[in-house]
Amino acid sequence: xxxxxxxxTLLTLAFLxxxxxxxxDSSLANSQEKKPNFGDYLSGMLAEKEGRIDEAIQHYxxxxxxxxxxxxxxxxxxILSLRSGQxxxxxxxxxxxxxxxxxxxxxxxxxxxxxxxxKNQFNDGLRILNSIEDSVFNENARKIMSAWSFAGxxxxxxxxxxxxxxxxxxxxxxxxxxxxxxxxxxxxxxxxAKIKFDSISLGNLFSAGEALPxxxxxxxxxxxxxxxNKQVLEKVFRAMAENHHTVILDSELxxxxxxxxNHESIKPKAAIGExxxxxxxxxxxxNQNDMxxxxxxxxxxxxxxIPLLLIVMAELFEADGKYDEALNLxxxxxxxxxxxxxxxxxxxxxxxxLRRTSESIDxxxxxxxxxxxxxxxxxxxxxxxxxxxxxxxxxxxxxxxxDSIVTLEKKHWSLFYHRGIAYERSxxxxxxxxxxxxxxxxxxxQAEVINYIAYSWVEMGMHLEKALEMLKTxxxxxxxxxxxxxxxxxxxxxxxxxxxxxxQLERAVELAxxxxxxxxxxxxxYIQIGRKRDAYFQWLRALRLEPDxxxxxxxxxxxxxxxxxxxxxxx
Numbered sequence: 001x002x003x004x005x006x007x008x009t010l011l012t013l014a015f016l017x018x019x020x021x022x023x024x025d026s027s028l029a030n031s032q033e034k035k036p037n038f039g040d041y042l043s044g045m046l047a048e049k050e051g052r053i054d055e056a057i058q059h060y061x062x063x064x065x066x067x068x069x070x071x072x073x074x075x076x077x078x079i080l081s082l083r084s085g086q087x088x089x090x091x092x093x094x095x096x097x098x099x100x101x102x103x104x105x106x107x108x109x110x111x112x113x114x115x116x117x118x119k120n121q122f123n124d125g126l127r128i129l130n131s132i133e134d135s136v137f138n139e140n141a142r143k144i145m146s147a148w149s150f151a152g153x154x155x156x157x158x159x160x161x162x163x164x165x166x167x168x169x170x171x172x173x174x175x176x177x178x179x180x181x182x183x184x185x186x187x188x189x190x191x192x193a194k195i196k197f198d199s200i201s202l203g204n205l206f207s208a209g210e211a212l213p214x215x216x217x218x219x220x221x222x223x224x225x226x227x228x229n230k231q232v233l234e235k236v237f238r239a240m241a242e243n244h245h246t247v248i249l250d251s252e253l254x255x256x257x258x259x260x261x262n263h264e265s266i267k268p269k270a271a272i273g274e275x276x277x278x279x280x281x282x283x284x285x286x287n288q289n290d291m292x293x294x295x296x297x298x299x300x301x302x303x304x305x306i307p308l309l310l311i312v313m314a315e316l317f318e319a320d321g322k323y324d325e326a327l328n329l330x331x332x333x334x335x336x337x338x339x340x341x342x343x344x345x346x347x348x349x350x351x352x353x354l355r356r357t358s359e360s361i362d363x364x365x366x367x368x369x370x371x372x373x374x375x376x377x378x379x380x381x382x383x384x385x386x387x388x389x390x391x392x393x394x395x396x397x398x399x400x401x402x403d404s405i406v407t408l409e410k411k412h413w414s415l416f417y418h419r420g421i422a423y424e425r426s427x428x429x430x431x432x433x434x435x436x437x438x439x440x441x442x443x444x445x446q447a448e449v450i451n452y453i454a455y456s457w458v459e460m461g462m463h464l465e466k467a468l469e470m471l472k473t474x475x476x477x478x479x480x481x482x483x484x485x486x487x488x489x490x491x492x493x494x495x496x497x498x499x500x501x502x503x504q505l506e507r508a509v510e511l512a513x514x515x516x517x518x519x520x521x522x523x524x525x526y527i528q529i530g531r532k533r534d535a536y537f538q539w540l541r542a543l544r545l546e547p548d549x550x551x552x553x554x555x556x557x558x559x560x561x562x563x564x565x566x567x568x569x570x571x
Contacts, residue, residue, distance in 0.1 A: 144166070
């Protein structure tokens with residue numbers, strides 16, 4: 001065999017071998033692509049744990065593509081999609097779950113129920129509703145959903161029979177009467193609807209001064225806005241503002257600003273959405289935020305246009321530090337909606353928390369020019385300027401808020417307290433003290449106000465006996481507050497009650513171990529009773545907790561005075 005043919009043979013064999021290897025490698029690669037990616041699963045778990053729901057869904061989707069029959073992962077994706085407000089995607093996962101298995105998953109059934117109702121498929125809705133186990137919905141919720149499903153089929157007689165069968169606790173019938181009123185209105189029987197609405201707004205329950213749920217007031221306001229019955233409308237609003245002003249409304253808001261409210265007869269699916277909204281709110285009240293998000297998605301899918309839902313969702317985002325998301329929801333409340341003023345105020349706070357301080361201040365000054373938001377806008381401005389250590393501007397804003405209030409109430413204690421802090425920080429103790437005392441006149445049981453003024457007296461060596469008694473009161477009000485307990489111990493120290501000072505300050509350190517001032521105080525007591533080594537370690541601990549410059553210098557000074565150990569050892 002000549003060299004040339006030998007070379008050709010070798011090359012041919014080489015290509016054959018390489019080809020086989022390439023085919024094998026390709027086959028292996030394709031096989032690996034079909035296997036679940038464990039890295040994506042771990043990334044999904046991490047994103048889910050950290051609350052990055054959309055990112056978690058993306059990673060889990062990559063896994064499910066290679067493992068389509070993984071019911072457990074499909075269930076996870078179903079829940080996460082609901083939490084992120086992606087109902088259609090959740091529906092796809094729910095459908096897949098039903099295809100691959102028949103798990104005992106109530107949320108899957110509810111998703112299918114909501115889908116049927118959202119498409120006005122009320123026969124299917126009734127069928128699915130009856131198949132969902134009793135533990136998911138309470139009896140009355142199930143009856144209301146059934147009634148409105150019958151109404152969706154134009155079978156108002158059957159709907160009314162179901163509603164009449166509702167039994168509420170303690171003989172109260174608010175839920176029943178409200179749904180009957182809405183059903184009568186939807187059926188076209190306006191006269192009977194008015195009688196039923198009047199029984200809610202003007203009847204014994206209302207006239208007795210009992211607070212109704214906020215959403216009920218909303219519905220009543222919408223209904224009475226149609227007939228322009230200003231007398232009843234005002235009565236409803238005043239009761240609403242009185243009972244819910246600490247949550248969402250300010251009593252100074254003018255009910256006439258709601259004149260553009262439009263009332264339309266409620267659609268059956270939206271009425272069922274009201275039930276889902278109530279369930280969502282109950283979960284929020286119990287801090288079950290995942291379930292709140294899920295039922296909020298159901299509510300929205302049923303076209304239940306409930307401005308309050310946006311408010312509750314936005315507040316949840318705020319609590320989680322998701323200010324951009326909260327901002328977007330507040331922006332969705334139009335000028336004609338009932339919570340617009342509140343949303344604008346919260347929007348300004350979100351802007352501040354996003355460090356868009358100048359935008360926040362500009363918006364609040366704009367709101368301060370409106371009568372309905374004037375007081376709260378100036379309070380918020382005062383808070384922002386105080387946090388930014390612009391005490392002159394803070395005092396001016398708080399003072400304008402005070403001037404705008406016609407009648408001072410208990411709730412205004414914090415206004416004088418915060419203005420007092422601004423006065424104290426700007427070296428105007430006399431005015432600060434006056435504001436602290438006015439704050440306590442409005443609400444004598446505010447432990448933080450008692451603590452602030454009493455501790456200030458102790459630091460200045462004033463009214464020590466009175467300060468001690470006040471701090472005993474504050475400690476009784478909040479026994480587990482480390483800062484108040486520290487103030488009490490510090491008062492005992494300045495009065496020479498060293499044994500009691502040790503007891504209180506040791507407890508204060510237990511309650512707030514990372515506060516440098518409290519650790520310094522305990523060291524100061526130890527040095528007075530001869531426990532120099534304990535004082536040394538307590539002061540060393542205080543320094544390691546990174547105190548401000550003033551406290552650091554004070555620690556260095558007392559250690560130099562009282563300890564034989566080198567001062568440098570405390571650094």
